[in-house]
Amino acid sequence: MPKKLTSEFNQQTQPVRKHKVFNNWDIVTKGWYVACESSELKSGKVLSTYLNGQKLVLWRTKDGVACTDGFCPHMGVDLAIGKVVDEKLQCFFHHWQFDKGANCVHIPCGEEVPKNLKFNSYATEEKYGHIWVWPEAQTEEAVLDIPGLEGHELIYKADKAYERTCHYHITMINGIDPQHLRTVHNISIDMDIDIDETKSNHIEFTLNGKFPKATLQERMGKFLLGESYSYSMKYADGCLAALTMLRGAKLFNKYALPELKMLFAYSLVEEGKILVRPIFVNKKSKGIFAPFFNFFKLFMTKRFFKMLQGEDGMVYENIRFNTTAFLKLDAPVVKYISYLNRLEDSSWSRPSK
Ligand code: FES
Numbered sequence: 001m002p003k004k005l006t007s008e009f010n011q012q013t014q015p016v017r018k019h020k021v022f023n024n025w026d027i028v029t030k031g032w033y034v035a036c037e038s039s040e041l042k043s044g045k046v047l048s049t050y051l052n053g054q055k056l057v058l059w060r061t062k063d064g065v066a067c068t069d070g071f072c073p074h075m076g077v078d079l080a081i082g083k084v085v086d087e088k089l090q091c092f093f094h095h096w097q098f099d100k101g102a103n104c105v106h107i108p109c110g111e112e113v114p115k116n117l118k119f120n121s122y123a124t125e126e127k128y129g130h131i132w133v134w135p136e137a138q139t140e141e142a143v144l145d146i147p148g149l150e151g152h153e154l155i156y157k158a159d160k161a162y163e164r165t166c167h168y169h170i171t172m173i174n175g176i177d178p179q180h181l182r183t184v185h186n187i188s189i190d191m192d193i194d195i196d197e198t199k200s201n202h203i204e205f206t207l208n209g210k211f212p213k214a215t216l217q218e219r220m221g222k223f224l225l226g227e228s229y230s231y232s233m234k235y236a237d238g239c240l241a242a243l244t245m246l247r248g249a250k251l252f253n254k255y256a257l258p259e260l261k262m263l264f265a266y267s268l269v270e271e272g273k274i275l276v277r278p279i280f281v282n283k284k285s286k287g288i289f290a291p292f293f294n295f296f297k298l299f300m301t302k303r304f305f306k307m308l309q310g311e312d313g314m315v316y317e318n319i320r321f322n323t324t325a326f327l328k329l330d331a332p333v334v335k336y337i338s339y340l341n342r343l344e345d346s347s348w349s350r351p352s353k
Pocket residue numbers: 072073074075076077091092093094095096
């Protein structure tokens with residue numbers, strides 16, 4: 001048994017169709033990618049990170065986090081061994097200094113800055129306890145607001161990041177693949193699916209259905225949460241997904257329950273391997289019992305996530321995703337793939353092999 005089933009296997013008998021963006025390891029779409037947790041970047045220190053095939057460095061300035069390419073544009077020294085001097089990044093070797101826009105602003109030995117320095121900066125944002133990087137210097141786009149949480153004070157907690165051996169475009173399908181909801185999760189697929197594509201780089205699926213009464217799990221669901229269930233998945237830029245569970249749910253059909261929300265932030269590790277960062281997010285409760293409610297909401301989100309993940313996580317190891325045999329029922333997946341293929345690629349994409 002080989003250690004890893006690479007794309008070379010079954011190439012003659014089961015070739016994979018190459019898409020413009022979907023499941024294409026050469027493409028990095030414009031979008032927000034997590035570089036690290038906020039607490040990992042200490043003030044005055046330089047942090048090295050690997051993201052989507054790039055080695056980057058990060059440091060803090062008065063007006064936010066700076067992020068540039070990871071090698072000095074002079075002779076290519078690793079900038080992670082440099083230091084922060086007056087909010088500039090100083091290379092260890094010849095002490096050239098760079099500002100947050102990746103401009104060389106000081107050369108101690110006095111000569112002029114060469115004109116053709118190839119060195120880039122990247123837009124950053126701190127949100128949900130993480131530092132996010134955009135693969136271009138400028139962006140108009142903020143890190144996704146989770147539907148229903150816009151403008152609220154938030155609580156969040158990152159779960160342990162994990163790797164998968166398939167592209168994140170494929171793992172992201174999990175929430176919207178109707179057939180497997182029946183066969184793996186025992187949920188009725190007699191449901192309404194509402195698709196919102198009001199913004200070209202976002203797509204949101206809302207799924208509503210009635211609990212059937214066949215299994216114990218279904219009868220329990222119906223007893224606790226009422227006749228119907230609803231959840232939504234919102235995708236941003238093909239690399240970030242917001243899941244809302246228990247939409248409009250009422251305990252014993254009477255008491256409104258808080259919606260449970262989480263993000264899946266994805267990035268590429270290398271061809272054939274991705275990193276998934278789950279982040280549980282909710283509205284911050286106020287009042288005397290707030291610490292209990294806050295803990296409980298994040299705890300329940302984690303329980304639901306672990307339950308769903310445990311039921312079908314193994315599907316995504318060694319999957320060879322095929323896009324030529326869809327049924328009518330797979331329409332949401334088809335829609336999602338065409339959304340991905342419309343997204344813009346970025347400066348981090350590699351030339352196609
Ligand atoms: S290699 Fe960085 S300043 Fe020379």
